[in-house]
Amino acid sequence: MTTQKLNDTPEIFHYADRIGNLTAEAVGVVKGEKYFPVFEGRLVFKPLTKSKPLSTPLFAYAEVFWSWLINAYFMPTPQYRLAFCYGYEAETGKYYDYGTVSPVIYQEGEHLMNLLEFFRKYPDKKVHIDQYVNYCQMFYDYTEILEADYFQQHQEMAQELARQILISILKGDQNYHYENVAFVCDETGEILRVAPMIDHEFSTYFMFPDSFPEKMFWLGQLQRSIEGRPLQQDEFAQLENGAERKLMEKSAVCLHGNLLYIREHYPEVTTWFLEKLFVLEQDLNEQPERFHIEKGVGYPDRANSNAYLIGKARYKDHDEKMARYYEEQYGGRGKEINFMVLNSQLLYDVKTIIRQIKKVLMEQGEKQC
Numbered sequence: 001m002t003t004q005k006l007n008d009t010p011e012i013f014h015y016a017d018r019i020g021n022l023t024a025e026a027v028g029v030v031k032g033e034k035y036f037p038v039f040e041g042r043l044v045f046k047p048l049t050k051s052k053p054l055s056t057p058l059f060a061y062a063e064v065f066w067s068w069l070i071n072a073y074f075m076p077t078p079q080y081r082l083a084f085c086y087g088y089e090a091e092t093g094k095y096y097d098y099g100t101v102s103p104v105i106y107q108e109g110e111h112l113m114n115l116l117e118f119f120r121k122y123p124d125k126k127v128h129i130d131q132y133v134n135y136c137q138m139f140y141d142y143t144e145i146l147e148a149d150y151f152q153q154h155q156e157m158a159q160e161l162a163r164q165i166l167i168s169i170l171k172g173d174q175n176y177h178y179e180n181v182a183f184v185c186d187e188t189g190e191i192l193r194v195a196p197m198i199d200h201e202f203s204t205y206f207m208f209p210d211s212f213p214e215k216m217f218w219l220g221q222l223q224r225s226i227e228g229r230p231l232q233q234d235e236f237a238q239l240e241n242g243a244e245r246k247l248m249e250k251s252a253v254c255l256h257g258n259l260l261y262i263r264e265h266y267p268e269v270t271t272w273f274l275e276k277l278f279v280l281e282q283d284l285n286e287q288p289e290r291f292h293i294e295k296g297v298g299y300p301d302r303a304n305s306n307a308y309l310i311g312k313a314r315y316k317d318h319d320e321k322m323a324r325y326y327e328e329q330y331g332g333r334g335k336e337i338n339f340m341v342l343n344s345q346l347l348y349d350v351k352t353i354i355r356q357i358k359k360v361l362m363e364q365g366e367k368q369c
Contacts (some may be wrong), residue, residue: 228256
């Protein structure tokens with residue numbers, strides 16, 4: 001049982017007080033540069049973005065909740081805090097002046113290399129990296145990654161990745177793609193370690209606070225992928241794009257495959273995870289109030305899952321006509337977030353997923369699909 005308490009009190013920063021900017025080119029299918037302000041103590045402000053799909057203030061709360069929970073129950077993880085960075089929105093336009101703040105995850109002289117970069121640099125016949133697509137609201141198959149020669153030859157790193165995969169399933173991460181997993185490298189490019197887990201915003205439990213039916217649909221998709229229920233013929237026939245249809249068919253069952261693979265090949269990791277889950281589940285049942293999220297003082301408390309379309313049109317597509325159209329359609333304040341309902345549903349759903357994961361990991365004699 002842990003005595004650590006979730007802390008969701010917002011930090012206050014001013015853009016003018018930054019000591020520098022964390023400049024990073026997003027290396028991936030979708031390229032882009034990010035300039036996030038850095039403050040004393042190597043704290044980096046991560047703003048909510050006006051064009052990020054489905055973004056609401058709960059994206060920030062998801063970062064806070066999961067970074068706290070993972071650090072308290074599973075492994076050391078950089079802690080996110082709600083934060084304001086006044087003056088940032090006026091400076092950039094496409095970012096809000098609210099988001100989160102967390103420590104930089106690498107030291108001076110180090111840099112990150114994500115899995116996409118790695119397999120582009122060091123191709124492996126078991127990993128079909130050219131077929132990879134960064135697709136929002138999709139679950140990813142990591143069995144071929146774990147089968148790669150590098151992870152077969154570096155078992156400690158493979159075990160660390162397996163632990164992170166299990167945690168990503170627990171938090172219902174709908175965007176745990178190959179660009180979210182990284183190695184920390186030194187100046188020469190030598191791999192030092194697997195980077196700690198970050199980017200928890202696309203957690204299923206925190207999405208669509210303004211649309212309960214939409215939220216329950218995607219929670220059902222998470223449960224279905226963990227269960228690995230066989231696909232029905234033409235189940236995704238409504239998707240006219242063939243490539244997209246194949247992605248969603250794979251997503252629909254891949255979490256089950258990830259669990260079975262880890263159970264078979266990493267029994268020590270599986271035992272470790274189940275033991276941690278037992279403690280977490282016990283605390284969720286006996287001390288639910290410790291997991292309750294409180295509204296941050298002054299933090300936005302309204303959700304509009306469609307508002308990002310305005311920002312996408314304006315800042316990514318540079319289409320002001322469409323931006324004005326979306327403003328007419330989705331420019332309202334959005335729905336007020338009910339934190340009492342959020343906490344009740346969050347704990348219920350997390351406990352449901354824990355039971356489902358335990359069932360798959362503890363079953364014996366089942367063949368991998």
